[in-house]
Amino acid sequence: MTETFYEVMRRQGISRRSFLKYCSLTAAALGLAPEFAGKIAHAMETKPRIPILWLHGLECTCCSESFIRSAHPLAKDVVLSMVSLDYDDTIMAAAGTQAEAIIEETIKKYDGNFILAVEGNAPLNQEGMSCIIAGKPFLEQLNHVAEHCKAIISWGSCASYGCVQAAHPNPTKATPTHKAIKTNKPIIKVPGCPPIAEVMTAVVTYILTFERFPELDRQGRPKMFYSQRIHDKCYRRPHFDAGQFVEKFDDEGARKGYCLYKVGCKGPTTYNACSTIRWNEGTSFPIQAGHGCIGCSEDGFWDKGSWYARLTDVHQFGIEGNADKVGGTAAAVVGTAVAAHAAISAVKRAQKKENA
Numbered sequence: 001m002t003e004t005f006y007e008v009m010r011r012q013g014i015s016r017r018s019f020l021k022y023c024s025l026t027a028a029a030l031g032l033a034p035e036f037a038g039k040i041a042h043a044m045e046t047k048p049r050i051p052i053l054w055l056h057g058l059e060c061t062c063c064s065e066s067f068i069r070s071a072h073p074l075a076k077d078v079v080l081s082m083v084s085l086d087y088d089d090t091i092m093a094a095a096g097t098q099a100e101a102i103i104e105e106t107i108k109k110y111d112g113n114f115i116l117a118v119e120g121n122a123p124l125n126q127e128g129m130s131c132i133i134a135g136k137p138f139l140e141q142l143n144h145v146a147e148h149c150k151a152i153i154s155w156g157s158c159a160s161y162g163c164v165q166a167a168h169p170n171p172t173k174a175t176p177t178h179k180a181i182k183t184n185k186p187i188i189k190v191p192g193c194p195p196i197a198e199v200m201t202a203v204v205t206y207i208l209t210f211e212r213f214p215e216l217d218r219q220g221r222p223k224m225f226y227s228q229r230i231h232d233k234c235y236r237r238p239h240f241d242a243g244q245f246v247e248k249f250d251d252e253g254a255r256k257g258y259c260l261y262k263v264g265c266k267g268p269t270t271y272n273a274c275s276t277i278r279w280n281e282g283t284s285f286p287i288q289a290g291h292g293c294i295g296c297s298e299d300g301f302w303d304k305g306s307w308y309a310r311l312t313d314v315h316q317f318g319i320e321g322n323a324d325k326v327g328g329t330a331a332a333v334v335g336t337a338v339a340a341h342a343a344i345s346a347v348k349r350a351q352k353k354e355n356a
Helices: 005-011 016-029 036-046 060-069 075-082 096-110 139-144 156-160 197-210 238-239 323-355
Strands: 051-056 084-086 115-118 151-155 187-190
Touching: 005 036, 016 036, 016 197, 036 060, 036 197, 051 096, 051 139, 051 197, 060 156, 075 323, 084 096, 096 139, 115 139, 115 156, 115 238, 151 156, 151 197, 156 187
Parallel strands: 051 084, 051 115, 115 151, 151 187
Antiparallel strands: none
């Protein structure tokens, strides 16, 4: 029988106090109320680890690279304790026929009760010959495993939308997971190129704790991480509202940390948690590093024109105002306020003279 998360932690010498602290931190990372820490603890104590088969199609492995760098919770805790990662050709010790045999063993033992995690996508042209796994097209492996899984996680923009492989003219006909599989299994998309590490581990934690997917948006993404635009929580947002923009990457506005909208930032149209969770243990994210968001967690971002061409018709101050007008509007408002203040001051001085 598969061990529970708590059993593995105790075997590793982790105290009960540390375990409960971990559950509290996990609840906070998921944006849950403090009382949910008890539910997470109960799930960790009673439920067996989730068997996962992690398949790789056309991709650059950036999702795996992101995942193993997670800090909250640590990826090693997720891989070694929370889930039973039975197959992942990037980090598993086995190779060749021994590795491929694990897929069939997992299907036989956990048929209908394991998670299929997909990184990358499947090419459909040339009978799938652009991506061969163990001598067979990846498309064949993907459909075989999908037929027996409980649910599917599409890691990254490649599996979720197609990403660069599916960019025009898409010679291999690279196809995202939900369009490539023949079976009707529930799918959760965790897009990004790559996704944020803590988002990936938090999704697995949620599934283990509540035995269901988190609430999804219309595109199948977890709302807890993809319900707000990067623009909504960006620390440069006040500069956007004030009409203070970087015009060129080496201008004075860039040195002052002004908004990157006019040099192509896609934050106003991109839904992700980059501006709140950030990267590398919350250290930074592209906008903080001085580069605008390229919208990598949105469908078809490769085919939406230059990453440095500014968006058009981004509204603020009501539907009639947009970012091209806001500079003049802000200046006019300031000018009017100064004039009004001067007029009021003049009236008060006149009144004082009359009363003297």
